[in-house]
Amino acid sequence: MSRTARTVVIEKHGGPEVLQLVERPVGDPGPGEVRIAHKACGLNFIDVYQRTGLYPLDLPAALGLEAAGVIEAVGDGVDHLKPGDRAAYASGPSGAYSEARVMPAAQVCPLPDGISFDEGAAMMLKGLTVQYLFARTTPLRAGDTVLFHAAAGGVGLIACQWARSEGITLIGTAGSDEKCQLALDHGAAHCINYQTEDFPARVRDLTDGKGVDVVMDSIGKDTFQGSLGVLKPLGMMISFGNATGPVPPFSLAELAQKGSLKITRPTLFTHIADHQTCQDMAQQLFGKVTAGDIKIRIDQRFPLDQVAQAHQALEARKTTGSTILEL
Structure with missing residues (x-):
């Protein structure tokens, strides 16, 4: 035909x-x-x-x-x-x-x-993006803490629910109080309005200064440095998008200085x-x-x-x- x-x-x-x-x-x-x-x-x-x-x-x-x-x-x-x-x-x-x-x-x-x-x-x-973020990129288990940017978007709302179903604590970010509430309603443990709050400072406060195990960042340029700053030693930075533009060049030495961090740029x-x-x-x-x-x-x-x-x-x-x- x-x-x-x-x-x-x-x-x-x-x-x-x-x-x-x-x-x-x-x-x-x-x-x-x-x-x-x-x-x-x-x-x-x-x-x-x-x-x-x-x-x-x-x-x-x-x-x-x-x-x-x-x-x-x-x-x-x-x-x-x-x-x-x-x-x-x-x-x-x-x-x-x-x-x-x-x-x-x-x-x-x-x-x-x-x-x-x-x-x-x-x-x-x-959904397949969330599957590889949580199940295939780095080991995650119940009790781990993840920072997820754009938590009220299509990927983010699935990620909030996935994290809740796996016993993973998800701290989200979003651009308004309404979007933050949406992420909370879908399973985020906390959500930070990055328009009114300094998200790195708030993450450190929420984790008693320890930082998070993993950052999942699809925003790119605007959030990259702040994201590196909230990772625990040996933490994993997953940069999987460029909504605000590509991440600018940076020195690999930063990963050592911030605690032997790991970084990956996967694609579905x-x-x-x-x-x-x-x-x-x-x-x-x-x-x-x-x-x-x-x-x-x-x-x-x-x-x-x-x-x-x-x-x-x-x-x-x-x-x-x-x-x-x-x-």
Whole structure:
């Protein structure tokens, strides 16, 4: 079956104005591929990075890395999905902002019946990110303390609930009292309004001067130095995003001076590159959701033809929870 699908593309890097909605042909899947008809698409900061050129794409390019829908056809060698299956994914290549697409099957995951398409589109990139932060990056156990920046965002609210389900103390930061309350409502032990409080001083106060075991920081430039300053000796800094810009160069000697600190800059796509690992990670995430440990909060919905407004809201930090594009 060959047809066309509305797809969001960019022909140059830039602001939200470069986003275009066009009709593109959708072909048949080849070996190792599936064709999926989307029901909803996810919105993530990595989409902004790709649009602006911080993470450059070969142009012209379709945008989007997360969606949920129904499998229409499978290519040779695909045995974990079949036509009619519900499915969701957070993986490349980009092109999820579309009504339908053909894509590699390995990282497309069967979606349990108890999870809606909207939830699937809202949770995969953010939820799998939280899974690798808590389960794969550094050993974490009940009683450990984590500082998590942007705790009221889509990743943050899942992280708050994940930490609570594992007995981990999560100290969050957010940009308003309302957002702090949202993080507290979702399982954060404490939340610091960084607009009105000095977050490093507050963290030291909350931990009796000991600091935290791990920092999970997707903010980047604005929080990096403060984050290093609140780690315990031998603590782990996980820098997994650049919302305020890339972290500037720093001396590795700082890590020694502050207590033999460790630092990593992971990406989700490294963690899910192996097919079986990706499927196993998704199963743990789905289990948390179906058990009720994690509830997926969708606070913003935009039609696909309002994708520029969705990007504007995300960049202006006017969003909480997850945002989806409706089809």
